[in-house]
Structure formats: structure tokens, C-alpha cells
Amino acid sequence: MTTLDSSKEIKKNKSEVSQHHEDFRMFGLITFLIADGMTFAGFFAAYLTYKAVNPLPDGAIYELELPIPTLNTILLLVSSATFHKAGKALLKNKNSDTQKWLLVTALLGITFLICQLFEYFNLPFGLTDNLFASTFYALTGFHGLHVTLGTLMILIISWQTRPKEGRITNQNMFPLEAVELYWHFVDGIWVILFIILYLL
Amino acid sequence: MTISIDSKDSNTKSLQPKGWLRYFSFSLDHKVIGIQYLICGFLFYLIGGTLASAIRIELASPMSDFMPRDVYNQVLTLHGTIMIFLWIVPVVNGAFGNYLIPFYVGARDMAFPRLNAVAFWLIPPSGLMLVASYFVEGAAQAGWTAYPPLSITTPQSGQIIWIMSVLLLGGSSIFGGINFIATIIKLRRPGLKLMQLPMYCWAMLGTSLLVVLSTPVLAGTLILLSFDIVAHTGFFNPVLGGNVVVYQHLFWFYSHPAVYIMVLPAFGLVSEILPVHSRKPLFGYTTMVFSIMGIVVLGLVVWAHHMFTSGTPPWMRLFFTIATAFIAVPTGIKFFNWVATLWGGKISINSAMLFSCGFIINFVFGGITGVALAQVPFDIHVHDTYFVVAHFHYIVYGGTVFIIFSSIYHWFPKVTGKLMSEKLGIIHFSITFIGFNLCFAPQHWLGLNGMPRRVAEYDPQFQFVNQISSVGALLMAISTIPFLVNIFLSIKNGKDSGDNPWNALTPEWLTSSPPPVENWEGEAPLVEEPYGYGKPINQEN
Numbered sequence: 001m002t003t004l005d006s007s008k009e010i011k012k013n014k015s016e017v018s019q020h021h022e023d024f025r026m027f028g029l030i031t032f033l034i035a036d037g038m039t040f041a042g043f044f045a046a047y048l049t050y051k052a053v054n055p056l057p058d059g060a061i062y063e064l065e066l067p068i069p070t071l072n073t074i075l076l077l078v079s080s081a082t083f084h085k086a087g088k089a090l091l092k093n094k095n096s097d098t099q100k101w102l103l104v105t106a107l108l109g110i111t112f113l114i115c116q117l118f119e120y121f122n123l124p125f126g127l128t129d130n131l132f133a134s135t136f137y138a139l140t141g142f143h144g145l146h147v148t149l150g151t152l153m154i155l156i157i158s159w160q161t162r163p164k165e166g167r168i169t170n171q172n173m174f175p176l177e178a179v180e181l182y183w184h185f186v187d188g189i190w191v192i193l194f195i196i197l198y199l200l
Numbered sequence: 201m202t203i204s205i206d207s208k209d210s211n212t213k214s215l216q217p218k219g220w221l222r223y224f225s226f227s228l229d230h231k232v233i234g235i236q237y238l239i240c241g242f243l244f245y246l247i248g249g250t251l252a253s254a255i256r257i258e259l260a261s262p263m264s265d266f267m268p269r270d271v272y273n274q275v276l277t278l279h280g281t282i283m284i285f286l287w288i289v290p291v292v293n294g295a296f297g298n299y300l301i302p303f304y305v306g307a308r309d310m311a312f313p314r315l316n317a318v319a320f321w322l323i324p325p326s327g328l329m330l331v332a333s334y335f336v337e338g339a340a341q342a343g344w345t346a347y348p349p350l351s352i353t354t355p356q357s358g359q360i361i362w363i364m365s366v367l368l369l370g371g372s373s374i375f376g377g378i379n380f381i382a383t384i385i386k387l388r389r390p391g392l393k394l395m396q397l398p399m400y401c402w403a404m405l406g407t408s409l410l411v412v413l414s415t416p417v418l419a420g421t422l423i424l425l426s427f428d429i430v431a432h433t434g435f436f437n438p439v440l441g442g443n444v445v446v447y448q449h450l451f452w453f454y455s456h457p458a459v460y461i462m463v464l465p466a467f468g469l470v471s472e473i474l475p476v477h478s479r480k481p482l483f484g485y486t487t488m489v490f491s492i493m494g495i496v497v498l499g500l501v502v503w504a505h506h507m508f509t510s511g512t513p514p515w516m517r518l519f520f521t522i523a524t525a526f527i528a529v530p531t532g533i534k535f536f537n538w539v540a541t542l543w544g545g546k547i548s549i550n551s552a553m554l555f556s557c558g559f560i561i562n563f564v565f566g567g568i569t570g571v572a573l574a575q576v577p578f579d580i581h582v583h584d585t586y587f588v589v590a591h592f593h594y595i596v597y598g599g600t601v602f603i604i605f606s607s608i609y610h611w612f613p614k615v616t617g618k619l620m621s622e623k624l625g626i627i628h629f630s631i632t633f634i635g636f637n638l639c640f641a642p643q644h645w646l647g648l649n650g651m652p653r654r655v656a657e658y659d660p661q662f663q664f665v666n667q668i669s670s671v672g673a674l675l676m677a678i679s680t681i682p683f684l685v686n687i688f689l690s691i692k693n694g695k696d697s698g699d700n701p702w703n704a705l706t707p708e709w710l711t712s713s714p715p716p717v718e719n720w721e722g723e724a725p726l727v728e729e730p731y732g733y734g735k736p737i738n739q740e741n
Contacts, residue, residue, distance in 0.1 A: 024311055024386040031378045035412045042450055046424070046435070049446050057441055127431060131441045134433035138424060151369035 009038055029178050033185050036146075040189050043142065044196055047135045051200070060130040068119045069198050072112050073190065076147075080106035080187045083180050084155075090170050095163040098176075102158035105183070109151035136197060142195055146186045153179045207621050226321065227565070228313035229717060233320050234299030235615065239494025240320075241291035244327055248282035249677060251275050256639070256673035259626035259666050260296035264656035274358075279336050280344030281362065284458070285369045286327045288600055292412075292465040294376055296406050296607055299615070300472075301380060303708035303715075304398045306389030308725035311382035326368035333361035343654060345451060348436035348444050352428045360429055363422045368517075370415045370422075373461075377411030380404050382504035389724045395489070398706050398730045399482060402489050406496040410457040410464075413500065418454035421447060452503035454578065458477035460499040462596055463563075464492065466603035467534055470556050473610050474538055476704040477553040480547030481731040484537040491530030498527045508576050509583045517576045532566055535560065551625025555606030558633050562598025566591055569644065584654075587647025593640045605683070612687075612703045617713045618694030624686040628679055635675025642669050705728045 002148035058064055125133040157175050161168045168175050222232050223239065228485045254275055258266040267275065298316065302309055310316045333339055338344070338355025340362040351359050384397070384405045404670065424435045434440025473484045482488065503511055504520040512520075538560055543586040547553065568589040573579050605628070612620050630664065642665045647653075651662050658666070700709040711720050 024382050027386055028312055028315075028378050028382045031381055035374050035378070035416045037414055037416075039416040039420040042420035042453070043424075046420075046446050046450060049449070050443060054441060054443050060441075128433050128440075131434055131443075133429070134435060138427065138433075138435075142423075145701075170408055 001052060015085075023174070025174060026177065029181060032112055033182065037185070037189070040139075040142070040192075043135075043139050046162060046194070047139060049195065050131055050135060054131055056132060057130060060129060060132075061125050062132040062136075062147050063124065064136070064196060064198055068115050072115050073194050075108050075112045075115070076190050079105045079112075080184055082108065083183050087173075087180055089186070090161065090173060093170050095161050095166060095169070098161045099158050099163075102154055102161065106154040106158065109147055109154065112146060112147055113151070116140065116147075125145070125193045137196060141194060143186070143189060146189070150179070150183050150186050162180070207208055219620040224502060226317050228317055230298045230302050230307070230310045230313070230316065231615075231715065231719075233316055234295050234297070237290050237295035237298060238321050240324055240327070241287045241295060244282050244286035244332070245291075246680070247331065248279050249680065250289055251260070251282070251528075252278035253673060253677050255279060256670040257369075258656055259658070260670040262658050262660045262663050267656070269343060273343075273654070274334060274339040275344050276340050276342050276654060277362075278330070281330060281340075281366070282327075283596075284462070285366060286323065286330070287370075288462045288596060288604075289373060289458070290323055291604055292462060292469070292600055293373070293380075293404070293407060294323075296400070296465065296469060296611075297376070297461035299611070300400055300708055301383055301404060302387075302708070303711075303719060304389050304401050304730075305384060306392055306707060306726070307387045308384065308718040308720070308724075310379050311387050312379050312399065315375050316379050319372045319379065322375075323366050323435050324601050326365040326372070329368075332364040332385045333358045333365065336361065339696075343391045344423065345455070346422075347427065347451075348425065348442075348447050349438065351425065351705050352437055363426045367419055367422055370419050373411050374415050377408035377415070381412065384408075391726050392728075395486070396728050396730070399471035399485070399488055399492075400465070400468035402492050403464045403471070406492045407461050407464045409496055410461050410499060415459040419448040419451055421454070432509070445507070447512055448534055449504065452502075452506045456503040456506065457499050460495055460601050464495065466559070466600040469603050469607045470538065470559055472706060473552055473556050473606055474541050475731045475733060476610070476702050476706075477550065477556075478547045479733045480540050480541055480545040481729075481733055482537070483540035483543075484733070485532070487676045489535050489538055490720055491533045494530035498523060498530070502527060505574050506580070508579045521574055521576055525571060528567065528596060529570050533568075535564060546556065550609070550622055551620065551629055552606045552610040554629040554633075555609065558629065559602040559606065562602060562636070566594030566598055569594065582647050584652055585647035586643040586651045586653055586663050589653050590640045590643035590647060593643075598636055598640070602632075605629075611708075612690065613697035614715070616691055616694070616709060618690050619697045619701060620690045620694060621686050622691075624682045624695065627719050628682040628686065631679035631682070635679055637651055637672070639669050639676060639734060640671025642666075705732055 082101050082105045086098045086105065089095075089097035089101060122138075127134060127137045157168060157179050160166050160175065222229075223378050225232075225234055227233060227236075254267070255272070258264065258272055260266075264272060298310065305443045336357050339358035340351070342351035342359065346359070346362070383703040388394075388397075407675050424433075427433045427444070428435050428437055434439075436444050438444060471482055471488065500518055502524045504516055505524045508517055524690075542557075569587070573582070573588065573591055607618055609625055612618070646665055646669075648664055649662070651658050697713060699711070699713045701713075702709070703729065707725060707730070708715070710727070711727045
């Protein structure tokens with residue numbers, strides 16, 4: 001927090017103004033993820049209620065195959081681990097290793113999305129066919145949106161960790177840590193989604 | 201871990217326009233943002249109030265002669281949405297929260313100033329969108345609740361704009377909530393303990409928890425609703441196998457806490473105002489804190505009391521009746537504490553105090569009808585009648601709006617360094633209080649006798665009582681005039697107030713009025729007893 005009246009003084013005492021306070025950006029992010037999690041909770045609650053009270057009409061098709069989503073679960077779990085590796089490498093100041101691990105993570109994310117699209121195109125039902133079909137697409141679509149966003153952010157921070165010129169170093173790890181937390185969150189949501197949509 | 205504030209922040213701050221122009225800029229100063237919220241909210245209040253007057257004019261006669269039925273439905277939809285999402289929620293949270301919370305925690309700004317500015321600047325465009333939705337063909341006419349199947353079978357272009365606007369406002373609300381939680385928990389000045397915070401901080405902490413936990417559910421629900429409208433899915437459309445009750449559950453999971461999002465901050469504000477003007481410590485600080493948190497927890501598990509007639513099973517009715525009745529306990533504790541704060545105090549009767557006392561009277565009345573409405577047999581009798589309208593307005597107008605006015609009278613000297621005219625203030629209070637009670641008290645009778653709400657026409661036997669109600673509404677509309685005159689005259693040639701006209705002890709008064717850009721000239725003061733009135737050292741003069 002700075003106590004300055006004019007911009008002149010800022011230039012003069014640039015080194016003095018940077019007083020320190022606790023970093024609460026991570027705290028803000030966690031609060032946001034709780035809010036985001038509540039959106040998913042709403043969707044899950046709706047789906048489970050439909051499951052409990054709304055029977056599937058006669059002749060309606062709502063069948064899911066397990067292989068692709070199982071593969072997707074493994075992809076995301078592995079990607080969480082590779083992201084963790086990236087953070088570890090940055091702590092040891094090995095920026096090029098971090099970049100490599102981040103790119104692997106992004107690649108896994110992209111593969112996940114491709115598999116998801118492949119599943120969409122091969123399902124025997126469409127968005128408006130019946131209630132459960134709609135809920136399936138809404139839930140996985142909303143999650144897929146999160147994965148897309150996460151993958152984009154991973155690509156951005158992997159560019160920012162490039163050795164020497166990069167903005168993210170082991171002195172400034174927040175962007176990496178923030179995206180990592182978000183990625184683990186998206187991962188956790190997928191596991192819940194997988195259990196509720198495919199296994200129950 | 202620590203981070204250094206980059207000096208760009210301070211640079212942009214000091215380069216920002218001065219004077220009134222700064223209220224039209226992307227300012228990062230929490231005080232400017234607070235005032236922006238207040239003025240923006242008040243402008244929408246005027247629009248919403250005009251719509252309310254139109255509704256009361258229509259209801260002065262039993263036939264729909266002032267406007268056609270569908271226009272009536274559109275007007276009441278817009279009135280409800282504007283008043284809730286653009287006036288009460290942004291003002292009682294955003295305006296006073298942004299202005300006061302950094303002072304109360306001893307900080308120079310909110311935790312995330314940029315996020316704060318973004319949260320405010322989402323409001324004007326989405327508000328304009330909402331108003332514009334009235335003018336497209338097929339404006340929203342399903343009420344502020346947008347219940348399907350009504351909202352998916354009526355003309356839809358307006359409904360979609362309505363959904364988009366409410367989604368943006370919800371986003372703004374969530375950003376604000378995150379900011380308040382981080383500011384109150386993380387940004388307190390060293391040495392300031394949680395249990396020493398002024399009560400408004402606790403109220404805002406509770407409110408923000410509710411915002412963060414429940415608003416996203418509304419967002420999800422509205423996304424599904426818009427799918428139903430645009431993509432013809434069947435989430436809430438029974439014809440396609442959907443389930444309308446699921447919408448109601450999800451909607452009320454947000455919208456019941458939303459009532460607490462609207463009144464908890466008012467509870468906090470009145471706890472700041474009463475001790476100052478009665479020169480006594482706030483009675484029962486600890487019980488106040490626990491009752492706020494009790495209301496937060498209970499507020500999340502009572503939503504289905506809005507749905508007793510939606511085919512809810514008996515066990516659900518029982519649970520939600522009991523849970524709702526329990527909320528009366530912490531709320532009652534707070535009211536006893538306020539009355540006990542006044543008891544034996546050296547009370548000064550001024551506009552701020554009058555509006556606060558008006559709040560206590562109105563809210564107790566609204567609270568009692570609330571407990572009555574929680575009882576299933578009674579609720580089934582008066583469901584969707586004017587009794588509900590009366591109850592709701594006693595809470596939200598008689599409660600929160602009274603406190604908004606009270607707070608404006610209380611903190612006007614802080615913001616401008618000028619005193620407001622007490623004479624005009626008392627006129628404003630008298631007309632508002634009489635007009636409000638004249639408008640809404642008779643509606644209890646109307647509801648008990650079976651007049652349904654949200655219908656432009658009614659049985660002619662109700663005409664006389666409706667006309668009384670409309671006269672009350674007219675008085676409420678008139679009461680805005682002395683208020684606005686007071687504001688403009690006081691800004692122009694009000695008496696100088698000095699830094700602390702009320703001799704208050706809460707931290708915002710311990711700096712100059714109006715405060716400097718970063719709140720304090722030097723270190724922020726450590727206020728361990730924000731309500732330490734009546735001790736020898738603190739006595740007036």
C-alpha cells in the first residue's frame with residue numbers, strides 16, 4: 001500500500017513505494033472456484049433430481065459407452081500430474097523443463113477435447129432428443145468449456161515461462177500456481193461428473 | 201508470501217480525473233466506485249419507481265383501462281427486476297460496502313481494485329439492456345421469477361435479453377462478493393481482530409458468503425432456461441419431458457438467500473447508525489455476530505418455503521417450515537439488541553435516526569408476516585395473493601430502502617463535508633413513512649380476502665382498498681422530491697459539517713471529510729472499540 005499524493009513522488013521513490021503486504025490473489029481465486037463449483041453443483045442437483053423423478057419416455061434413447069470417458073479420465077488425471085511436474089521444475093529454476101511439461105499438459109487437454117468431440121459425434125442422441133440427452137450435453141459442454149479455457153491459459157503461461165525473457169520465474173510463480181489450481185479443479189469436477197453421469 | 205504493489209496502480213490513480221468527472225471514469229478508488237454504485241442505483245430506482253406508480257395507477261380501477269394486460273405484465277416484470285438487481289442489491293452491497301469496508305478494516309482500498317471497477321462497470325450496460333428489453337417486440341412478462349413454462353411460452357426475444365442482463369448482474373455481484381470476503385478476511389490492518397470489526401463488516405462477510413455460494417446456481421439455472429428458449433431443449437418444459445419444479449428449486453436456492461443479500465447489509469448499516477445517534481455501545485455485539493452467521497447458514501436451507509403449493513411432499517414442507525421458523529430466532533435477537541441499544545440512550549432525533557426507527561417498526565411487521573407465511577396451511581391460503589406482495593415490500597422497502605435513506609443522511613457529511621437539511625429530511629421521512637404504510641398495510645387485507653397478485657384486473661369489491669393503496673404509492677412518489685431537493689441544496693450550499701459531525705467513533709470518521717484519496721494521511725488508526733460510547737473519555741465535548 002502506498003502513501004503518495006503525486007506521480008512525481010512515485011518516480012522519485014520508486015524503490016521505497018513498494019511496501020509489502022500479504023498476497024491474497026490465491027485466496028480470491030479459491031473463492032472464485034468455490035463459486036464456480038456451485039454452478040456445477042446446481043447442474044448436478046438438477047441432473048440427479050431428473051434421474052430420481054423423471055422417467056425416460058418410451059422409445060427415447062439415452063445410452064452412454066464407457067471406453068472414451070474412461071480414457072478421458074485417465075488423460076486428465078495424468079495431465080494434473082504433468083502440471084505438478086512443471087511447477088516442481090520451475091522451483092528448481094529449470095524453465096525449459098517447465099515449458100516442456102506445460103506443453104505436454106496442454107497436449108493432453110487438447111486430446112481430451114478431441115476425444116470428447118469424437119464421443120459427441122458418435123452418440124446415438126442429439127441435444128434436443130430428450131431430457132437426459134440435453135442434461136448430458138449441457139454438463140459435459142460446460143465442463144468442456146472449462147477445459148478449453150484451461151488449455152488456452154496453459155499455452156499462454158508456457159509461453160511466459162520461456163527461459164530468460166519470460167515473465168514467470170520462480171520469483172513470480174503466481175500465474176503458474178493459479179492456472180495449476182484451476183486445472184486441478186477442472187480435473188476434480190470431471191471425476192465427479194464421470195461418476196455421476198457415466199457410472200451411476 | 202508477499203508481493204509488491206506495482207507502482208502503476210498509484211500512477212493511474214493520481215492521473216485520474218478530479219472533481220465530478222472522476223465519477224464517469226474507470227476509477228480504482230473504492231470511494232469513487234461506491235458513489236458510482238449509489239448514483240447508478242438511484243437512477244434505476246427512479247425508473248423502477250415510475251413503473252411502480254404505473255402499476256398503482258392501473259390498479260386504482262378494477263378494469264385494465266390504463267394499460268393492456270400484457271403491458272401490465274411487462275411493467276411488473278421490469279419493476280421487480282430493476283428494483284432487486286439494479287437498486288437494492290448493488291446499492292446496499294456495492295455502494296455502502298465499497299465506501300465503508302476499506303475504512304472499517306483500516307485499508308487504503310479494496311483487495312482487488314481492478315476487479316472492483318469491473319464489477320461496477322458491468323452494471324450500467326446490463327441495466328440499459330434490461331430497460332431496452334422492454335422495447336423489443338415480446339418483452340419479458342413472466343415476472344422477476346421468470347417461472348417456466350410461462351417464460352418459455354410467452355414471446356421470447358425480451359426474455360432472452362432479460363436473462364443475459366441478469367447473468368451479467370449476477371457476475372458483477374459475484375466479483376463484488378469475492379472482493380468483500382478477501383478485503384475483510386485478508387486486508388485488515390495489523391492488530392485489528394475480527395471481533396473488533398464494526399458490525400457492517402460482519403454483515404457484508406455473511407452477505408458475500410451467500411452471494412458466492414448461491415448466485416452461481418442462479419447463473420446455471422438461467423443458462424438452462426435460455427437453452428430451453430433458444431435451442432428448444434426440454435429442461436423445464438413439461439411437453440418435452442422436463443420438470444418445472446426443478447427450476448423453482450434451483451431458482452429459489454438463489455433467490456431466497458437473495459432476500460438476505462438484500463437485508464443483511466441493512467442490518468449491518470443500522471447497527472452502525474443506532475449507536476452513534478443514541479450515544480451508547482451496540483448492545484450484544486457477540487450475539488449480533490453469531491445471529492448474522494446463523495442467518496447465513498439457515499438462509500441457505502429454507503428456499504422451498506416459496507414452493508409449498510408446487511406439489512412439495514409433506515416431509516419437505518415440514519422441514520422447510522421448521523427451518524424458516526428458526527430464522528426468526530437470530531433475527532429476533534438482532535431486533536432486541538437494537539431496541540436495547542436505544543434504551544436509556546441519549547437519543548438525537550434526526551433524519552438518519554428517524555429512518556432507522558422506521559426500519560425497525562416496518563421490519564418487525566414484515567418479519568411477523570414472514571413467520572406466518574412459513575406455516576403451510578396459512579401459506580396455501582394466501583399463496584400468490586397480495587399478502588405476499590405486502591410482506592415482501594415490508595421487508596425490502598420498509599426494511600432495506602428505509603436503511604438506504606437512513607445511511608445516506610448519516611454518511612452524506614462524510615462524502616461531501618456538508619450537512620443535509622434536517623427540516624427537509626424530516627419532511628421526507630414523514631411522507632415516506634405514511635405513504636409506505638398507507639400503500640402496503642391495506643394489501644395484507646386484500647391478500648387475505650383473495651386478491652391475486654400479478655393480475656391487471658380484480659374484483660370490484662376491492663376497489664376502495666386498492667385506491668387507498670394507490671394514494672399511498674402517490675405519497676411515496678412525492679416523497680422523492682424533498683429528498684432530491686435536499687441533496688442538491690446541501691451539496692450546493694449546505695453548512696460545513698467538519699470532519700466528524702456526529703462525534704462518531706467508527707474508523708471512517710477518524711479522517712477528514714471528504715476523505716483523501718488513500719483514506720488516511722498517515723497510518724490507519726487502530727480502532728479497538730468502534731462502539732465505545734458513554735465512557736468518560738469519549739463523552740461529547
